[in-house]
Amino acid sequence: MRFFLRRLSHALFVLAGVSILTFLFTTLAPGNYFDEMRLNPQIAPESLAALRAQYQLDRPLPIRYASWVNSVLHGEMGFSFAYNSPVAPILFVRARNTLLLTITATLLAWGIALPLGIWSAERFGRLPDRLLSWATAALLVVPDLALALGLLVLAVRTGWFPTGGMTSLDFASLPLGGKLRDLALHMTLPVVALVLSALPLLIRHVRAAVAEVLDAPFMLAAKGHGIPRRTLLYRYALRAAANPLISLFGFSIGALLSGSLLIEVVMSWPGLGPLLLESILSRDLYVVIGGVLLSTLFLVSGNFLADILLYWADPRIRTESGVR
Amino acid sequence: MSAPRTFVKWLVTLGSLHAIVVGAGFFTPYDPIEQDRKNPYFPPMRLHLVDEQGRLHLRPFVYALKLRAGTFDQYEPDTSQSVPVKFFKSGARYRLLGFVPSRIHLFGSEGTRICLLGTDAYGRDQFSRLLYGGQISLLAGILGAGCTLSIGLCVGAAAGYFGGWRDDALMRVAELFLSLPWLYLLFALRAFLPLSVSPLKAFFLIVAVIGAVGWARPARLVRGVVLSAKERDFVRAARGFGASDLYLLRRHVLPETSSILLTQAAILIPQFVLAEMTLSFLGLGVPEPAPSWGNLLSSLQQYSVLVSYWWMYLPALAMVPFFLGYLGLASSLQERLEPYKIERRIPGSLA
Amino acid sequence: MEVKTSFNDSDMPPLLRIDKLVKRYDRRNLSGAREVLFALDGASFAVARGTTLAIVGESGSGKSTLAFCISCLEQPTSGSIWFEGTDIIGLAESDRRQVRPQIQLIFQDPSNSLNPRWSVEEILLEPLALQGKLTREGMKQRAVTLMVQVGLSPGMFGRLPAQLSGGQRQRLAIARALALEPKLLILDEALSALDCSVQAQIANLLMELQRNLGMTYLFITHDLAMAAHLADEIAVMNRGRIVEQGPAQRVLQHPTEEITKNLISAMPSFDSAARPPLES
Numbered sequence: 001m002r003f004f005l006r007r008l009s010h011a012l013f014v015l016a017g018v019s020i021l022t023f024l025f026t027t028l029a030p031g032n033y034f035d036e037m038r039l040n041p042q043i044a045p046e047s048l049a050a051l052r053a054q055y056q057l058d059r060p061l062p063i064r065y066a067s068w069v070n071s072v073l074h075g076e077m078g079f080s081f082a083y084n085s086p087v088a089p090i091l092f093v094r095a096r097n098t099l100l101l102t103i104t105a106t107l108l109a110w111g112i113a114l115p116l117g118i119w120s121a122e123r124f125g126r127l128p129d130r131l132l133s134w135a136t137a138a139l140l141v142v143p144d145l146a147l148a149l150g151l152l153v154l155a156v157r158t159g160w161f162p163t164g165g166m167t168s169l170d171f172a173s174l175p176l177g178g179k180l181r182d183l184a185l186h187m188t189l190p191v192v193a194l195v196l197s198a199l200p201l202l203i204r205h206v207r208a209a210v211a212e213v214l215d216a217p218f219m220l221a222a223k224g225h226g227i228p229r230r231t232l233l234y235r236y237a238l239r240a241a242a243n244p245l246i247s248l249f250g251f252s253i254g255a256l257l258s259g260s261l262l263i264e265v266v267m268s269w270p271g272l273g274p275l276l277l278e279s280i281l282s283r284d285l286y287v288v289i290g291g292v293l294l295s296t297l298f299l300v301s302g303n304f305l306a307d308i309l310l311y312w313a314d315p316r317i318r319t320e321s322g323v324r
Numbered sequence: 325m326s327a328p329r330t331f332v333k334w335l336v337t338l339g340s341l342h343a344i345v346v347g348a349g350f351f352t353p354y355d356p357i358e359q360d361r362k363n364p365y366f367p368p369m370r371l372h373l374v375d376e377q378g379r380l381h382l383r384p385f386v387y388a389l390k391l392r393a394g395t396f397d398q399y400e401p402d403t404s405q406s407v408p409v410k411f412f413k414s415g416a417r418y419r420l421l422g423f424v425p426s427r428i429h430l431f432g433s434e435g436t437r438i439c440l441l442g443t444d445a446y447g448r449d450q451f452s453r454l455l456y457g458g459q460i461s462l463l464a465g466i467l468g469a470g471c472t473l474s475i476g477l478c479v480g481a482a483a484g485y486f487g488g489w490r491d492d493a494l495m496r497v498a499e500l501f502l503s504l505p506w507l508y509l510l511f512a513l514r515a516f517l518p519l520s521v522s523p524l525k526a527f528f529l530i531v532a533v534i535g536a537v538g539w540a541r542p543a544r545l546v547r548g549v550v551l552s553a554k555e556r557d558f559v560r561a562a563r564g565f566g567a568s569d570l571y572l573l574r575r576h577v578l579p580e581t582s583s584i585l586l587t588q589a590a591i592l593i594p595q596f597v598l599a600e601m602t603l604s605f606l607g608l609g610v611p612e613p614a615p616s617w618g619n620l621l622s623s624l625q626q627y628s629v630l631v632s633y634w635w636m637y638l639p640a641l642a643m644v645p646f647f648l649g650y651l652g653l654a655s656s657l658q659e660r661l662e663p664y665k666i667e668r669r670i671p672g673s674l675a
Numbered sequence: 676m677e678v679k680t681s682f683n684d685s686d687m688p689p690l691l692r693i694d695k696l697v698k699r700y701d702r703r704n705l706s707g708a709r710e711v712l713f714a715l716d717g718a719s720f721a722v723a724r725g726t727t728l729a730i731v732g733e734s735g736s737g738k739s740t741l742a743f744c745i746s747c748l749e750q751p752t753s754g755s756i757w758f759e760g761t762d763i764i765g766l767a768e769s770d771r772r773q774v775r776p777q778i779q780l781i782f783q784d785p786s787n788s789l790n791p792r793w794s795v796e797e798i799l800l801e802p803l804a805l806q807g808k809l810t811r812e813g814m815k816q817r818a819v820t821l822m823v824q825v826g827l828s829p830g831m832f833g834r835l836p837a838q839l840s841g842g843q844r845q846r847l848a849i850a851r852a853l854a855l856e857p858k859l860l861i862l863d864e865a866l867s868a869l870d871c872s873v874q875a876q877i878a879n880l881l882m883e884l885q886r887n888l889g890m891t892y893l894f895i896t897h898d899l900a901m902a903a904h905l906a907d908e909i910a911v912m913n914r915g916r917i918v919e920q921g922p923a924q925r926v927l928q929h930p931t932e933e934i935t936k937n938l939i940s941a942m943p944s945f946d947s948a949a950r951p952p953l954e955s
Contacts, residue, residue, distance in 0.1 A: 563748060571805070
């Protein structure tokens with residue numbers, strides 16, 4: 001229980017720290033960021049005045065931060081100039097879409113990488129393993145951008161998949177089954193792009209972690225006891241490799257979130273990515289901060305989940321008397 | 325192949341690739357900014373040695389392009405006009421390595437331009453832009469990696485060596501940076517800096533931003549090395565002779581970090597080149613008219629361009645041989661410097 | 676416990692006297708709870724000039740911490756360390772800089788105590804360069820002298836430690852420790868990592884150096900048999916305390932503490948009087 005509380009308070013600290021960090025970045029802007037906003041024709045003077053009142057835009061940094069935090073606690077997370085509404089509702093819709101993509105991609109990527117990595121580790125150094133290593137290397141050196149664009153070309157040329165967006169125009173009028181099918185079709189390309197970009201590194205690391213464990217003396221001893229291969233693999237090897245694998249899981253979430261930013265933009269998937277880009281280009285301050293923070297929230301939650309998994313899987317962490 | 329020799333092989337390969345990019349002025353026939361609005365979106369011209377009548381020419385040539393009948397933007401080779409390729413031709417002025425003025429290009433032509441990779445919407449030669457763009461993208465990656473590793477080295481060494489609250493504080497900050505998905509962090513940093521600046525300023529801005537994003541992971545790795553190096557008895561012995569902290573760091577501890585820094589460099593440079601490409605592609609990086617592998621692709625944001633003018637996709641793959649080279653370099657470095665790691669355990673190959 | 680050596684040359688104060696030395700470590704274990712560890716818990720003993728005191732104890736009894744505290748590598752939590760009549764714990768940094776060269780430490784594993792990237796010459800020159808008293812020529816001369824003293828050939832100057840044998844490495848470590856002409860040499864399990872025959876060689880080298888240079892040795896080991904061979908006095912350490920100290924023969928034949936008896940019973944031979952001397 002203490003462990004959970006520690007990790008939870010740690011996560012909260014990180015979120016607070018990141019929000020402060022992002023706010024600090026606003027001081028990077030040379031000159032007065034808010035003068036620049038005033039010059040921006042997209043921002044109506046009335047909203048600017050209202051914002052100045054509400055968020056104390058020209059007060060010093062700590063006060064701005066405090067009023068932003070206040071707004072977060074009220075469920076608004078600041079105000080968007082471009083959309084002329086509180087930031088939170090805009091963010092949450094997009095966040096849901098990004099999560100949909102990222103979670104699907106994570107499950108799929110691990111679902112492929114884990115068995116492949118284990119299979120490869122069992123045949124370490126032999127031909128099938130080497131072939132797979134070559135294949136992953138080939139995939140690794142292709143930039144995500146090239147992958148995403150290539151898939152788009154595929155979509156356009158074959159017409160099998162829609163080339164952008166999340167739903168078709170007639171989505172609302174479809175029956176439930178049709179809705180799901182439409183969503184799945186739209187999701188396919190982005191998910192495939194994400195999975196392909198994450199797969200090579202995942203496979204490599206799973207293979208390395210499992211190979212290291214398979215080589216350990218205790219595995220040899222277990223084999224000598226005549227324990228069947230399946231049990232050896234799943235009850236002995238995987239549990240020992242759990243530590244690096246779970247850390248890898250935490251890392252992969254970060255990588256997938258980053259990857260999703262680019263892929264969403266390229267494939268016009270209405271997630272946090274395009275929103276972030278748009279708000280950067282239109283200098284919509286609070287949306288940028290909110291978007292960055294939300295993505296951090298996802299990453300931190302993912303790591304928190306990984307910590308809990310690790311706690312459950314690795315008894316060494318559980319024992320109170322473990323010495324650093 | 326033994327470990328040192330594969331390392332050299334990769335180094336040479338990578339070096340040659342970089343040399344081609346560095347010598348972009350020589351290897352490309354035209355100025356990358358030079359426009360030719362009469363000839364937008366030319367497809368790549370193919371080199372021929374045998375002409376329509378089946379005659380073999382000793383000098384390779386291309387066919388000029390003419391508009392295909394019935395279309396307004398589709399071109400096809402005009403077999404009545406063959407343009408011979410001239411080697412070591414004098415052409416536009418450039419500076420080799422930035423300071424040696426020269427006019428000699430590897431190849432060129434009289435009259436009609438040879439566009440090996442086609443042209444873009446402004447009629448600019450894509451081949452030239454590709455190589456010049458490589459200069460900017462690769463340099464951004466290399467400088468960015470240099471920045472990151474310097475910061476990471478300082479922070480990691482300070483945290484690992486001095487320990488205590490400094491270690492805690494620095495590692496907490498590192499953790500903050502690691503908790504942000506890196507592309508989001510990159511964007512956040514870029515967001516608050518001026519958006520429309522000159523290409524030179526933009527370049528340094530991006531290098532600074534990229535460098536500031538990735539320091540946390542190398543810092544952790546350096547800290548690990550420093551922590552274990554600190555406990556080595558030869559460091560203790562030197563302290564017993566009256567060595568100062570600075571001396572110990574400089575002569576005993578930091579040399580231990582060299583292997584990890586090298587491997588990290590080989591891993592980070594391609595990632596940072598990718599980061600520059602991403603930023604430029606989305607319009608947040610190097611602005612027009614300066615070419616970079618990223619902004620060469622930005623016209624592809626409209627997929628009609630992607631579909632109709634396939635050669636505009638090629639810069640996306642320009643990175644591949646370099647990435648492969650860096651990957652090979654990183655692997656061979658690991659094999660050379662950490663032969664006890666399991667992945668490297670091939671019988672008889674320990675250096 | 677009496678803090679006196681049995682060598683009561685009454686006018687001669689002991690070279691080194693440790694008085695109730697305490698070293699406490701505060702750690703956090705993995706689930707965040709604080710843990711306190713007393714590596715040294717009131718250790719007291721003394722060493723007479725020109726003699727060898729062996730400190731014997733099992734792993735975890737605090738022996739290495741003791742070595743580090745005495746050689747000024749760690750700061751004790753409380754207690755005093757009297758070296759030549761001065762308490763070196765309370766010293767200012769500038770004074771401590773004078774004392775440090777006089778107490779040198781030889782570590783257990785020469786492959787860890789010699790920087791593998793440095794050549795033999797660089798390793799030997801390091802203490803001299805840090806001290807800064809000699810010229811470049813003077814340092815080189817001294818290095819040659821040191822090599823000869825420990826039985827190594829100066830022709831080895833260009834080699835790396837990996838190119839030396841275990842025994843040669845330890846000789847090099849000894850040579851390096853002698854560079855600053857220390858009065859007290861602390862040997863922290865210095866023979867334990869060596870092969871048996873090499874142990875004998877190095878042990879004899881150490882005895883010879885002690886005779887020639889008049890040095891005092893603090894010999895830390897878990898090997899009671901080796902202590903019996905080399906030491907004038909034996910002190911037994913357990914859980915951060917010295918529980919027994921006396922002349923070597925007396926401790927071996929008439930131990931008073933339980934732990935000493937256990938250590939003795941673990942030795943390969945019971946009859947220390949009839950034990951043949953180690954042959955090299």
